[in-house]
Amino acid sequence: MSWGFEEGKVYNRRSDIHSKFGGQQQGGIITPVQHPLVIIVTGEEGLSHGYADRTRADGVFEYFGEGQVGDMTLQRGNLAIASHSAEGKSLLLFRKTNEGLRFATEMVYETHHLERAPDREGNERSAIVFELRPLTAVVEKTEDGVATVNLAESLEELRALAKAAVIVGHQDVTTVVRNVYQRSQDVRNYVLARALGNCEGCGSPAPFSRKDGSPYLEPHHIRRVSDGGPDDPAFVIALCPNCHRHVHAGADGDIYNSSLLDRMVTIEPR
Ligand SMILES: [Zn+2]
Structure with a gap:
């Protein structure tokens, strides 16, 4: 459970997220102003552009940042991901499904790298790829x-x-x-x-x-x-x-x- 969200359970973006926490109604990175919370959604968006978020063999989840056209920059939602820990904000990962948004788990930003990937118009550009760890893995590493x-x-x-x-x-x-x-x-x-x-x-x-x-x-x-x-x-x-x-x-x-x-x-x- 994180912020009332149960892992594996499907939620309705409008009634379960925006009506409770606010935040941008569009896009994959939601940064509610009134709550120390950064919500990220992984799903089809990247797929339609020709790339996809993925889990690496070492357990790191690679998440493409936001920015439809041209080089991605470390601003707005992308900056919110990179600075969530320093600002004391929780980073919650949801997966887009046909039924709604399935809560995956709480993540921790580890680092990011740049990668060439197509933008919405099919042009190659520099994309920010965030490397995230499940919070439980970070806690376990310190404790065990x-x-x-x-x-x-x-x-x-x-x-x-x-x-x-x-x-x-x-x-x-x-x-x-x-x-x-x-x-x-x-x-x-x-x-x-x-x-x-x-x-x-x-x-x-x-x-x-x-x-x-x-x-x-x-x-x-x-x-x-x-x-x-x-x-x-x-x-x-x-x-x-x-x-x-x-x-x-x-x-x-x-x-x-x-x-x-x-x-x-x-x-x-x-
Ligand atoms: Zn003791």
């Missing part, structure tokens, strides 16, 4: 990945990496150094180093060591990645397995999660 901490790096260096801003909207795409997805690894490394081997929830020492000798703790996103900034270490806490299950499976999991958010004010001052 393996830490790759280089012991030579100080806590401050790890923190600087984790806090490094994603360069958004820059003309030269090669200058995007660390994208949101790559950064989730930096955040993981930093948060585990910050915990100094103790659960940041209950304070207990990690219950056991990993095979590499490091204390076993699990990074947990207190808020979702898309809430208020991309993968900010101020919203990721290192928990012992017990506390982590408490949040996800406990009857009072939500309350416990809120108390962890309060605790972060002292753990990671913003």
